[in-house]
Amino acid sequence: MTTSVRQVENEDKSSWQELYGAYLKFYESESVESSTELLWNRLIKDAPEIQGLVAVSNGEVVGIAHFHYQISTWSDTSHCYLEDLYVAEDARGKGVASALIAAVEGLAIQNKSSELFWITKENNTVARKLYEQVATLSDFVRYEKKLN
Numbered sequence: 001m002t003t004s005v006r007q008v009e010n011e012d013k014s015s016w017q018e019l020y021g022a023y024l025k026f027y028e029s030e031s032v033e034s035s036t037e038l039l040w041n042r043l044i045k046d047a048p049e050i051q052g053l054v055a056v057s058n059g060e061v062v063g064i065a066h067f068h069y070q071i072s073t074w075s076d077t078s079h080c081y082l083e084d085l086y087v088a089e090d091a092r093g094k095g096v097a098s099a100l101i102a103a104v105e106g107l108a109i110q111n112k113s114s115e116l117f118w119i120t121k122e123n124n125t126v127a128r129k130l131y132e133q134v135a136t137l138s139d140f141v142r143y144e145k146k147l148n
Helices: 010-026 033-044 096-110 125-134
Strands: 003-007 051-057 060-071 078-087 115-117
Touching: 003 096, 010 033, 010 051, 010 060, 010 078, 033 051, 051 096, 060 096, 078 096, 096 115, 096 125
Parallel strands: 078 115
Antiparallel strands: 003 051, 051 060, 060 078
């Protein structure tokens, strides 16, 4: 399976929407049409607020990645946060996630970021096998407080 990775394009909307919906379902969340539309619009702007990549295999979009840059209080460089990464079930185990991560890494390096990071659920064991091959597990603990 040959996979290419590129910026998301207007023509990708229906494929992207299907994968993004599956991603949300995987994390036991539901798609909210207004939020999904807002994200899509952020991804396809001329100067995107959130960067979006798609992985394409045999002409079909089989994976998505969303990321953005954050300024750091610890350095004079930015950090790149890979916020969403999802691969279609039938394309898993074929290098798609690795290709998406590598593409984000390359763009983060071009942007002179000093760190690429992401989070996942502790029980996401399949993805974590890959993540532990390409990155270092942090010892930070994440806390959340919902504000609405």
